[in-house]
Amino acid sequence: MSDAIRSANDTVANNTVAHDDSVFGAEEMELNFGPQHPSTHGVLRLKLKVDGERIVDCYPIIGYLHRGTEKLFELNPFFQNVPHTDRMDYVAAATNNLAYVGAVEKLIGLTVPPRASYIRVLLCELQRISSHLLWLATHAIDIGAMTPFFYCFRERELVLDLFEQYCGARLTLNCMRPGGQPFDLPHGWVDTCREFLELFPAKIDEYENLLTNNRIWKKRTIGIGVLSPEVAVEYGITGPMLRASGIDFDLRKAMPYEIYDQVDFEVPLAENGDTYDRYLVRMEEMRQATRILEQCLDQLPEGALMAKKARVLKAPKGGEVYHGIEGPKGEIGFYIVGDGKPIPHRCHVRAPSFINLQSLPELVSNHMIADLVAIIGTTDIVLGEVDR
Amino acid sequence: MRSEMLRDPVLSRPRPRAVTPYKKSLAEWLYLPLFGGLMVTLRHFVRNLIKGPRYTIEYPEKRRDYSHRFRGHHILTSRPDGSLRCVACFLCATACPADCIKIESGEHPDVNIEKYPVVYEIDMLRCVFCGYCVDACPEEAIIMSNNYDMAYFHRDQSKVGKNDLMKPYTFDPSQLGYRPHYPEEDAQRAKMRREAFNLVQAAREAGATEVAS
Ligand code: SF4
Ligand code: SF4
Numbered sequence: 001m002s003d004a005i006r007s008a009n010d011t012v013a014n015n016t017v018a019h020d021d022s023v024f025g026a027e028e029m030e031l032n033f034g035p036q037h038p039s040t041h042g043v044l045r046l047k048l049k050v051d052g053e054r055i056v057d058c059y060p061i062i063g064y065l066h067r068g069t070e071k072l073f074e075l076n077p078f079f080q081n082v083p084h085t086d087r088m089d090y091v092a093a094a095t096n097n098l099a100y101v102g103a104v105e106k107l108i109g110l111t112v113p114p115r116a117s118y119i120r121v122l123l124c125e126l127q128r129i130s131s132h133l134l135w136l137a138t139h140a141i142d143i144g145a146m147t148p149f150f151y152c153f154r155e156r157e158l159v160l161d162l163f164e165q166y167c168g169a170r171l172t173l174n175c176m177r178p179g180g181q182p183f184d185l186p187h188g189w190v191d192t193c194r195e196f197l198e199l200f201p202a203k204i205d206e207y208e209n210l211l212t213n214n215r216i217w218k219k220r221t222i223g224i225g226v227l228s229p230e231v232a233v234e235y236g237i238t239g240p241m242l243r244a245s246g247i248d249f250d251l252r253k254a255m256p257y258e259i260y261d262q263v264d265f266e267v268p269l270a271e272n273g274d275t276y277d278r279y280l281v282r283m284e285e286m287r288q289a290t291r292i293l294e295q296c297l298d299q300l301p302e303g304a305l306m307a308k309k310a311r312v313l314k315a316p317k318g319g320e321v322y323h324g325i326e327g328p329k330g331e332i333g334f335y336i337v338g339d340g341k342p343i344p345h346r347c348h349v350r351a352p353s354f355i356n357l358q359s360l361p362e363l364v365s366n367h368m369i370a371d372l373v374a375i376i377g378t379t380d381i382v383l384g385e386v387d388r
Numbered sequence: 389m390r391s392e393m394l395r396d397p398v399l400s401r402p403r404p405r406a407v408t409p410y411k412k413s414l415a416e417w418l419y420l421p422l423f424g425g426l427m428v429t430l431r432h433f434v435r436n437l438i439k440g441p442r443y444t445i446e447y448p449e450k451r452r453d454y455s456h457r458f459r460g461h462h463i464l465t466s467r468p469d470g471s472l473r474c475v476a477c478f479l480c481a482t483a484c485p486a487d488c489i490k491i492e493s494g495e496h497p498d499v500n501i502e503k504y505p506v507v508y509e510i511d512m513l514r515c516v517f518c519g520y521c522v523d524a525c526p527e528e529a530i531i532m533s534n535n536y537d538m539a540y541f542h543r544d545q546s547k548v549g550k551n552d553l554m555k556p557y558t559f560d561p562s563q564l565g566y567r568p569h570y571p572e573e574d575a576q577r578a579k580m581r582r583e584a585f586n587l588v589q590a591a592r593e594a595g596a597t598e599v600a601s
Contacts, residue, residue, distance in 0.1 A: 080485040083518040147429055154443045168457035168566045174518045186457065209428050213421035215412065
């Protein structure tokens with residue numbers, strides 16, 4: 001990066017520290033954090049400039065997990081790309097699938113039958129629960145609370161079982177196709193899902209019992225990694241991180257896709273934008289997801305699962321489309337350009353983890369190294385999606 | 389840029405600059421919520437000691453019971469005479485996003501069948517277990533089992549050939565996974581339909597003129 005751009009960036013972000021890796025203060029030194037550090041949640045490398053325990057500057061280095069997914073998309077027919085989207089954010093495969101197939105449907109102009117839409121929303125909200133559970137488990141264990149880890153994984157297992165019964169895989173679901181759903185809910189799935197929904201709110205209370213009023217937890221999270229709403233908007237941060245800063249923006253409400261306009265739910269907001277508030281927002285999101293799931297199960301219509309479509313999906317020439325949905329981590333969107341062939345001409349992914357990660361230097365400056373771990377946890381990044 | 393954003397009605401609302409500082413309530417000062425948390429763990433401890441449910445599985449001895457849609461190791465199905473059902477049409481290899489199916493076709497002695505695969509190899513380390521090969525096959529010649537432990541000493545062992553794909557799981561229906569048709573599910577649906585039909589029938593016979601639909 002040239003100096004001009006760098007200083008321009010710093011002005012924009014009102015960043016008091018310049019990303020200059022050659023100038024050190026008297027007591028400052030450089031420290032590499034990761035890429036094999038267990039609490040970087042993957043292969044994230046951070047170049048820290050520290051002054052004792054205090055972080056002066058942080059420079060994330062990414063790309064260790066780059067697999068060229070966007071390029072791969074240009075080689076395969078539309079339906080063959082769905083398994084590749086599973087592997088970007090591998091703890092939230094259903095929402096990735098939905099963002100991709102939604103973009104393809106928009107590009108080609110397919111209307112999904114209502115039953116398929118409901119099944120998609122069911123899967124996505126279950127995925128939101130499972131992703132937030134994994135986040136809570138790892139975030140808590142990073143900060144030092146061991147117990148929530150076990151409890152969260154216990155419930156996550158039930159969600160993964162539901163996925164497995166529906167589509168045959170637990171993580172890399174591959175559960176949607178452009179135009180609809182490949183298979184119907186298996187016999188007894190709705191009852192199993194209802195059982196889970198009956199039991200789950202009590203379990204959320206249990207996690208909250210462990211953490212919400214815990215003095216140690218509060219001390220470790222309140223006032224740590226404060227993200228002001230202006231900075232959040234400037235970085236383009238989305239998802240629970242944005243809402244914890246007090247900005248009411250949720251794509252499920254702002255631009256309803258699938259059947260989100262037919263279910264009743266609230267978008268939880270907080271105002272401080274620190275780690276504790278992000279925790280509260282995500283906990284409340286799990287409760288709201290339970291509500292959405294219950295309504296979906298009640299309203300589930302009968303009917304077809306696949307839209308009428310050509311055997312080979314061809315994109316219109318010169319067609320381009322962007323379709324974003326609200327994933328567990330933020331807005332995940334696909335930008336696809338078609339050129340009359342059955343394969344995308346170009347595909348770009350707006351990955352929420354990648355964009356949320358950019359705010360990390362802002363969040364960690366002037367914090368202790370121990371807090372850095374809490375802040376990485378609270379951004380809820382998945383490196384598979386950051387690097388793609 | 390910043391000033392433009394601040395003109396935005398949502399963003400220009402007054403909001404706290406600094407975070408509300410953490411003030412301990414009396415209960416927190418006495419560590420009471422911590423004891424609430426400890427009670428949760430204690431309750432779990434006692435309950436797990438006395439009775440289940442246990443959430444863990446002692447893996448190699450006990451195995452998880454996967455559903456009949458699980459996408460595991462592939463199976464090549466066979467005809468009643470024991471020959472492969474596959475007609476080497478290459479549809480599965482074309483549909484495979486990981487490009488891991490290798491087929492070489494040969495001429496079948498029966499003219500109605502035309503072709504059969506001389507070589508049929510799936511590279512299990514490349515396979516992403518998406519199930520597209522199963523969806524693509526017109527002959528139901530390839531299905532999946534719910535066997536998930538695939539470990540190899542060498543990379544060449546991961547290329548599983550025709551014989552190994554046919555052999556072990558074909559005969560145990562409880563080990564089948566993802567496949568186009570689920571007889572037990574279809575049977576269940578048929579049973580439900582039959583029961584509903586019987587109910588209607590019984591109501592009719594009991595003299596009810598209208599049956600609530
Ligand atoms: S499951 Fe998918 S990746 Fe594996 S062989 Fe079949 S089509 Fe290829
Ligand atoms: S699609 Fe079926 S019949 Fe055709 S080559 Fe593959 S396994 Fe054989």
